[in-house]
Amino acid sequence: MKERSERSRIYLDITVRLFSAFSALFGLVILIWILTVVILRGISAINWEFFTELPTPPGMGGGGLANAILGTVIITVVATFISVPFGLLAGVYLSEFGGQSKFAQNVRFLTNILMGTPSIIIGIFVYTMLVRPFGHFSGYAGSVALAILMFPLVTRTTEDILQLVPNALRESALALGMPRWKVTINVVFRAAKKGLITGIILSVARISGETAPLLFTALNSPYWPTNFTDSTANLTVTIFNYAMSPYEDWQKAAWGASFLITFAVLITTLMVRYLVREKHGK
Amino acid sequence: MKLLLEPSTQTRNDGIFRLLTIVAASFILLIMILLFIELLSNSWLSLEKFGLQFLLTNVWDPVRQEFGALSSLYGTLVSTLIAMLIAVPLSLVIALFLVEMAPPMVSKFFGMAIELLAAIPSIIYGMWGLFVLAPLMAKYVQPFLQKISGNLFLFKGPPMGIGMFTAGIILAIMVLPFISSVMREVFLMVPNVVKESAVGMGATTWEMVKVMVRYGIQGMIGATFIGLSRAIGETMAVTFVIGNSHSISTSLFAPANSITATLANEFTEASEPVYLSALVELSLLLFVVTFIIQMVSQLWLKRVQKRMGVQ
Numbered sequence: 001m002k003e004r005s006e007r008s009r010i011y012l013d014i015t016v017r018l019f020s021a022f023s024a025l026f027g028l029v030i031l032i033w034i035l036t037v038v039i040l041r042g043i044s045a046i047n048w049e050f051f052t053e054l055p056t057p058p059g060m061g062g063g064g065l066a067n068a069i070l071g072t073v074i075i076t077v078v079a080t081f082i083s084v085p086f087g088l089l090a091g092v093y094l095s096e097f098g099g100q101s102k103f104a105q106n107v108r109f110l111t112n113i114l115m116g117t118p119s120i121i122i123g124i125f126v127y128t129m130l131v132r133p134f135g136h137f138s139g140y141a142g143s144v145a146l147a148i149l150m151f152p153l154v155t156r157t158t159e160d161i162l163q164l165v166p167n168a169l170r171e172s173a174l175a176l177g178m179p180r181w182k183v184t185i186n187v188v189f190r191a192a193k194k195g196l197i198t199g200i201i202l203s204v205a206r207i208s209g210e211t212a213p214l215l216f217t218a219l220n221s222p223y224w225p226t227n228f229t230d231s232t233a234n235l236t237v238t239i240f241n242y243a244m245s246p247y248e249d250w251q252k253a254a255w256g257a258s259f260l261i262t263f264a265v266l267i268t269t270l271m272v273r274y275l276v277r278e279k280h281g282k
Numbered sequence: 283m284k285l286l287l288e289p290s291t292q293t294r295n296d297g298i299f300r301l302l303t304i305v306a307a308s309f310i311l312l313i314m315i316l317l318f319i320e321l322l323s324n325s326w327l328s329l330e331k332f333g334l335q336f337l338l339t340n341v342w343d344p345v346r347q348e349f350g351a352l353s354s355l356y357g358t359l360v361s362t363l364i365a366m367l368i369a370v371p372l373s374l375v376i377a378l379f380l381v382e383m384a385p386p387m388v389s390k391f392f393g394m395a396i397e398l399l400a401a402i403p404s405i406i407y408g409m410w411g412l413f414v415l416a417p418l419m420a421k422y423v424q425p426f427l428q429k430i431s432g433n434l435f436l437f438k439g440p441p442m443g444i445g446m447f448t449a450g451i452i453l454a455i456m457v458l459p460f461i462s463s464v465m466r467e468v469f470l471m472v473p474n475v476v477k478e479s480a481v482g483m484g485a486t487t488w489e490m491v492k493v494m495v496r497y498g499i500q501g502m503i504g505a506t507f508i509g510l511s512r513a514i515g516e517t518m519a520v521t522f523v524i525g526n527s528h529s530i531s532t533s534l535f536a537p538a539n540s541i542t543a544t545l546a547n548e549f550t551e552a553s554e555p556v557y558l559s560a561l562v563e564l565s566l567l568l569f570v571v572t573f574i575i576q577m578v579s580q581l582w583l584k585r586v587q588k589r590m591g592v593q
Contacts, residue, residue, distance in 0.1 A: 013486035020375035089306030118515025179292040181299035209403025212517040
């Protein structure tokens with residue numbers, strides 16, 4: 001053991017404390033920096049036309065991203081409707097029936113792995129399943145890709161939240177002669193309602209900002225999303241295409257879209273978090 | 283009659299419900315198996331044609347249909363390495379600040395800010411990186427580094443802002459919340475007795491933390507693994523700033539490529555079957571690598587939790 005003087009030990013301690021406080025501050029500064037840039041550059045692109053008009057070719061001015069906004073909403077909603085039933089049921093299995101059985105443990109394990117799988121891989125997977133065989137990109141494929149990303153998120157949160165419901169509640173309902181499925185839906189779900197909704201909203205917020213899985217599935221389009229079996233406009237791929245283009249007005253529109261998506265995601269996340277804390281506080 | 287019927291319908295309904303949940307849970311297995319089969323079968327053409335050479339050569343020629351992915355592998359490896367070198371120590375001290383130093387309100391506030399960093403979509407990091415960070419890097423940071431390092435080989439070449447170095451920095455910021463949140467949990471798992479005995483011996487906060495780190499080192503390795511697999515799979519932000527060039531350079535300022543950036547840039551353009559197959563093989567590689575890292579980190583963290591929970 002190296003001997004150190006009292007003073008050098010204290011100096012070292014202070015240095016480390018300062019360094020760690022500055023690091024935390026660094027995180028905060030980066031967050032504020034990104035948000036400020038997105039607000040400052042984005043807000044100037046946002047006006048009435050941005051929400052109501054179709055995009056225009058570069059250099060023409062005017063126009064908006066109404067089709068992409070609508071497309072993102074449709075793709076996300078469809079993805080939610082596909083994945084939520086599966087996610088809820090799988091979560092119920094893990095929490096209520098599976099226990100520590102081998103199968104349940106494997107499912108849990110793979111759920112975690114799927115959750116950590118890079119989203120671009122899911123995009124390529126859906127491309128090989130739903131785009132290549134049919135010969136064209138489609139909004140459906142985009143929704144399926146997002147649904148696959150969302151499935152493990154919903155499963156995990158459902159299991160975690162159902163685990164919080166006290167067993168006494170299940171046992172008393174069962175003792176009254178209620179069948180298991182009714183206990184789950186009428187008693188356990190009702191007790192966990194708020195948590196389940198929170199979990200689903202957070203998952204939707206997580207996937208609505210995804211770009212990589214849509215690149216090879218929904219692709220993008222300059223038209224209204226009237227045909228879901230063809231490439232469908234969406235905000236995130238539009239940001240990618242516009243930002244990479246050399247045209248200034250397209251880059252500006254990309255900032256507008258970034259503003260919209262960032263704040264939609266962040267505000268939803270914050271609001272839901274706040275609601276949860278409110279619930280725990282009471 | 284009714285009494286006799288009811289229990290049996292109820293048991294049947296129960297059976298159906300149970301079956302439904304099992305089917306839904308099986309979908310996870312099904313997705314994973316299909317994912318592997320699809321990627322494998324779609325990359326077969328390339329696997330057969332290039333074999334091991336795919337990983338060892340650096341030719342990327344869609345015209346002559348010759349593919350070797352070394353530059354993409356190299357880019358993923360180096361950008362991830364830069365990210366981890368920055369993010370791991372930073373996450374450690376941030377977790378330290380949140381758990382041991384800051385008063386509860388401050389800790390809550392900073393904790394939320396760090397968590398919100400994780401909620402920002404990847405493409406927004408890309409926008410910020412390309413239009414804000416990269417010009418700053420080109421103008422100030424890179425010339426400065428060249429100057430103080432005496433034109434070291436790592437920092438050679440014109441400072442363009444985009445390239446491996448900037449990509450690594452953005453990746454570091456993006457994985458920071460994930461690593462620091464696991465590190466935070468590890469710090470919280472250290473029993474008070476351990477801390478109290480250190481303080482009781484007259485240790486300063488930093489010396490107490492060193493004891494805590496030694497105690498929780500395994501959990502911290504697990505945290506690093508989680509960040510690692512995030513960084514390897516990150517796509518959009520890297521695609522924006524890495525420069526998209528299939529060349530290998532010792533300079534970190536040179537434009538490069540990564541597995542994910544190659545996929546994002548070229549996948550929709552790949553019209554030839556061999557080209558497409560080579561790209562799918564890249565994604566198969568990425569899948570296998572992240573799968574293994576995730577698997578190891580999960581098993582590892584589970585073991586750590588068990589060990590620390592028992593004590």
